[in-house]
Amino acid sequence: MTTLRGNCLMGQSGGPTAVINASICGxxxxxxxxxxxxxxxxxxxxxxxxxQEDLIDLRREDAEEIELLKCTPAAALGSIRHKLPDPDQxxxxxxxxxxxxxxxxxxxxxxxxxxxxxxxxNKICAYAEQVGYDLRAVGIPKTVDNDLAGIDxxxxxxxxxxxxxxxxxxxxLDMQSVHLTDPVVIMxxxxxxxGWMTASSALARSFEGDAPNLIYVPEAPWNRxxxxxxxxxxxxxxxxxxxxxxxxxxxxxxxxxxxxxxxYAKDAFGHVQLGGAGPFLEDLVRGxxxxxxxxxxxxxxxxxxxxxxxxxxxDEAYGLGAFAVQxxxxxxxxxxxxxxxxxxxxYQCELTLSDLEIVANEEKLIPREWxxxxxxxVTQDFVAYARPLIxxxxxxxxxxxxxxxxxxxxxxxxxxxxxxxx
Amino acid sequence: MTTLRGNCLMGQSGGPTAVINASICGxxxxxxxxxxxxxxxxxxxxxxxxxQEDLIDLRREDAEEIELLKCTPAAALGSIRHKLPDPDQxxxxxxxxxxxxxxxxxxxxxxxxxxxxxxxxNKICAYAEQVGYDLRAVGIPKTVDNDLAGIDxxxxxxxxxxxxxxxxxxxxLDMQSVHLTDPVVIMxxxxxxxGWMTASSALARSFEGDAPNLIYVPEAPWNRxxxxxxxxxxxxxxxxxxxxxxxxxxxxxxxxxxxxxxxYAKDAFGHVQLGGAGPFLEDLVRGxxxxxxxxxxxxxxxxxxxxxxxxxxxDEAYGLGAFAVQxxxxxxxxxxxxxxxxxxxxYQCELTLSDLEIVANEEKLIPREWxxxxxxxVTQDFVAYARPLIxxxxxxxxxxxxxxxxxxxxxxxxxxxxxxxx
Numbered sequence: 008m009t010t011l012r013g014n015c016l017m018g019q020s021g022g023p024t025a026v027i028n029a030s031i032c033g034x035x036x037x038x039x040x041x042x043x044x045x046x047x048x049x050x051x052x053x054x055x056x057x058x059q060e061d062l063i064d065l066r067r068e069d070a071e072e073i074e075l076l077k078c079t080p081a082a083a084l085g086s087i088r089h090k091l092p093d094p095d096q097x098x099x100x101x102x103x104x105x106x107x108x109x110x111x112x113x114x115x116x117x118x119x120x121x122x123x124x125x126x127x128x129n130k131i132c133a134y135a136e137q138v139g140y141d142l143r144a145v146g147i148p149k150t151v152d153n154d155l156a157g158i159d160x161x162x163x164x165x166x167x168x169x170x171x172x173x174x175x176x177x178x179x180l181d182m183q184s185v186h187l188t189d190p191v192v193i194m195x196x197x198x199x200x201x202g203w204m205t206a207s208s209a210l211a212r213s214f215e216g217d218a219p220n221l222i223y224v225p226e227a228p229w230n231r232x233x234x235x236x237x238x239x240x241x242x243x244x245x246x247x248x249x250x251x252x253x254x255x256x257x258x259x260x261x262x263x264x265x266x267x268x269x270x271y272a273k274d275a276f277g278h279v280q281l282g283g284a285g286p287f288l289e290d291l292v293r294g295x296x297x298x299x300x301x302x303x304x305x306x307x308x309x310x311x312x313x314x315x316x317x318x319x320x321x322d323e324a325y326g327l328g329a330f331a332v333q334x335x336x337x338x339x340x341x342x343x344x345x346x347x348x349x350x351x352x353x354y355q356c357e358l359t360l361s362d363l364e365i366v367a368n369e370e371k372l373i374p375r376e377w378x379x380x381x382x383x384x385v386t387q388d389f390v391a392y393a394r395p396l397i398x399x400x401x402x403x404x405x406x407x408x409x410x411x412x413x414x415x416x417x418x419x420x421x422x423x424x425x426x427x428x429x
Numbered sequence: 430m431t432t433l434r435g436n437c438l439m440g441q442s443g444g445p446t447a448v449i450n451a452s453i454c455g456x457x458x459x460x461x462x463x464x465x466x467x468x469x470x471x472x473x474x475x476x477x478x479x480x481q482e483d484l485i486d487l488r489r490e491d492a493e494e495i496e497l498l499k500c501t502p503a504a505a506l507g508s509i510r511h512k513l514p515d516p517d518q519x520x521x522x523x524x525x526x527x528x529x530x531x532x533x534x535x536x537x538x539x540x541x542x543x544x545x546x547x548x549x550x551n552k553i554c555a556y557a558e559q560v561g562y563d564l565r566a567v568g569i570p571k572t573v574d575n576d577l578a579g580i581d582x583x584x585x586x587x588x589x590x591x592x593x594x595x596x597x598x599x600x601x602l603d604m605q606s607v608h609l610t611d612p613v614v615i616m617x618x619x620x621x622x623x624g625w626m627t628a629s630s631a632l633a634r635s636f637e638g639d640a641p642n643l644i645y646v647p648e649a650p651w652n653r654x655x656x657x658x659x660x661x662x663x664x665x666x667x668x669x670x671x672x673x674x675x676x677x678x679x680x681x682x683x684x685x686x687x688x689x690x691x692x693y694a695k696d697a698f699g700h701v702q703l704g705g706a707g708p709f710l711e712d713l714v715r716g717x718x719x720x721x722x723x724x725x726x727x728x729x730x731x732x733x734x735x736x737x738x739x740x741x742x743x744d745e746a747y748g749l750g751a752f753a754v755q756x757x758x759x760x761x762x763x764x765x766x767x768x769x770x771x772x773x774x775x776y777q778c779e780l781t782l783s784d785l786e787i788v789a790n791e792e793k794l795i796p797r798e799w800x801x802x803x804x805x806x807v808t809q810d811f812v813a814y815a816r817p818l819i820x821x822x823x824x825x826x827x828x829x830x831x832x833x834x835x836x837x838x839x840x841x842x843x844x845x846x847x848x849x850x851x
Contacts, residue, residue, distance in 0.1 A: 023606050052609055081602035088610050169830055176831055177733030180503035184445045187474055188510050304726045311599030315736045397830035408591055408819035409598055409633065
């Protein structure tokens with residue numbers, strides 16, 4: 008392996024998580040340990056910041072603020088959803104990216120994101136090889152959805168799972184308190200095709216009858232009559248019913264519940280943006296069963312709860328960031344750093360590397376056998392898988408009664424190219 | 430003052446808070462110190478439990494579980510919304526209540542709730558005097574709405590304010606991260622006539638441009654054109670706009686935004702149940718400004734966050750419960766225990782007593798001068814008032830990665846009367 012000297016650039020992409028900044032902190036603090044890496048830059052808003060040569064100098068930040076990134080939610084460098092074109096159709100963005108890399112002698116590129124981001128790295132690496140640019144690019148997984156292939160679980164998932172479970176636990180008690188007047192709670196949870204987030208509500212249960220009483224995820228087709236039966240039975244038995252439903256839950260014909268009432272739009276990747284599964288079920292329960300319902304739609308509030316994040320998740324996110332740098336230094340490129348579970352009790356995960364193609368093109372759904380036959384709950388296998396991921400609490404400095412999150416100075420790196428697009 | 434010996438009964442009413450159980454814990458632990466009080470009972474689901482003679486024996490609970498009530502959200506005894514009839518129209522419920530009191534020698538009655546609950550105590554006290562039943566009944570304030578008169582602020586408010594501010598802080602960072610694609614966030618917050626909860630989002634701000642950028646509360650009439658201007662201006666200036674809106678916000682003709690799209694129903698007290706202010710604003714922003722929005726409706730999840738509750742709030746809730754018992758022992762009846770702020774820096778509140786009539790019949794709204802002229806924000810006076818209420822974090826025992834909340838055994842007190850209603 009030849010030693011590669013140069014500057015390092017990192018970026019964040021896709022929807023933020025509670026711990027994606029912890030990964031960035033891991034990259035920065037590890038990069039500072041290696042003499043091969045001179046400047047340490049961050050791209051503002053991911054690949055868009057590369058295209059626009061909008062870079063900040065992370066060596067100019069206070070060490071304390073960098074350290075605070077370990078317990079700061081959202082994406083401190085700014086995130087973006089931007090799909091690189093097929094290079095055979097249009098190479099202009101690739102040409103520009105490598106002009107920027109060359110202008111700033113970027114030799115190490117670390118990109119934290121989901122499957123679309125791994126696709127971005129994959130394309131950049133292929134282009135680098137094509138044009139003979141010496142680059143080490145490593146992907147760092149993140150996504151609250153937990154739907155990445157090639158990894159045991161995604162950093163970001165443990166914290167959102169812990170938050171959803173804590174909310175379910177509290178609202179479950181609240182519902183039991185007031186069930187004589189308000190017997191049904193519907194909690195709509197994010198998740199397009201994968202129900203991992205919604206399923207994590209199950210971690211709140213200790214006893215029979217505890218919330219959630221019913222769980223509907225995209226992996227199990229939903230049926231109107233069965234649903235109404237399920238709610239009627241739960242309410243009859245316990246006096247209440249807590250329903251957790253993914254926004255992406257579909258009926259047996261494959262149609263989203265969300266589109267039967269609610270928003271319908273597509274994002275830059277052509278993914279359907281969902282919204283109305285909760286209100287749709289609410290209407291059904293009110294209209295068909297005459298029960299009073301309360302609706303919870305946390306939306307983006309699900310994924311930002313550093314005030315009750317998982318220490319396991321945070322430490323893994325940080326560790327993967329540091330491991331990405333070590334991998335790059337050791338000659339690795341065009342890979343994603345990954346986690347492989349060795350044992351469940353005690354919980355142990357090993358740092359490994361995954362192929363970008365697998366991550367970019369596959370989607371990890373809840374295995375059907377981790378859902379019950381009726382398709383309205385998870386099994387113990389899911390609970391055994393998810394439980395260790397929510398262990399531990401992140402110590403967060405508090406100021407004026409609220410978490411004190413990192414505040415970057417964002418010192419811009421001097422631009423050397425003409426503005427883009429021309 | 431004559432010494433009154435007998436049993437003690439307590440209950441909870443209305444919507445739960447994160448700390449209403451802390452008040453109950455204060456009542457129980459204080460009651461145990463006084464020899465005047467023999468049995469210590471809890472009414473299941475408030476006044477309904479009294480009517481149905483559904484009482485539990487709190488001396489049969491484990492001391493550790495009672496201690497855990499200090500950090501358990503929701504209403505451990507069960508809550509209810511039940512309006513006592515005008516005794517001149519229908520005395521049957523009063524007759525029944527006093528049969529139950531007499532059958533169990535209830536001489537001390539402590540009821541935690543909002544203005545409707547204080548009305549309940551007031552009516553019970555008036556009836557006790559009328560029939561010559563020796564009773565000491567004291568109200569303990571609670572409400573997330575913070576709309577009770579005769580008290581500086583309500584127990585329950587500080588914790589919900591802290592939770593809403595923490596969510597605003599996190600989602601604000603998230604929004605700044607992704608504002609290039611999703612520039613507008615609308616957070617709908619509970620609150621029928623009073624905007625205190627929505628206003629608490631302002632505590633999240635540290636710098637110009639921080640979330641929330643706009644705050645709409647029921648106390649300031651909302652105007653469609655001004656609103657669209659506000660959003661356009663904020664988005665133009667910062668690139669994003671975080672809007673906090675009360676479900677009970679009204680337009681200049683006094684009509685609820687919620688009813689222009691959304692649910693419309695009434696509860697047992699004839700209060701309008703609101704829901705659609707957020708979706709209504711979302712439609713406007715999308716339709717008129719063409720901006721992509723994300724909606725947050727925490728609903729009941731707002732008020733259960735013991736995982737990030739205010740220690741100040743919790744300690745006051747506990748202290749008021751204990752003070753209610755001390756007051757009863759000292760001969761006080763037909764009063765609500767209350768808080769009077771002495772100084773703001775350092776923050777100091779004194780325990781006092783308030784008249785039930787005032788609390789039952791008045792509503793404390795945000796003073797108009799604590800809102801800015803444009804009616805889209807709070808002033809520093811509000812921040813100075815609310816800031817001390819969110820100070821401190823409640824140490825919560827954790828089990829399997831989640832808060833370990835109290836689990837009562839709920840040993841039923843033997844019934845001595847025929848079932849009710851006959």
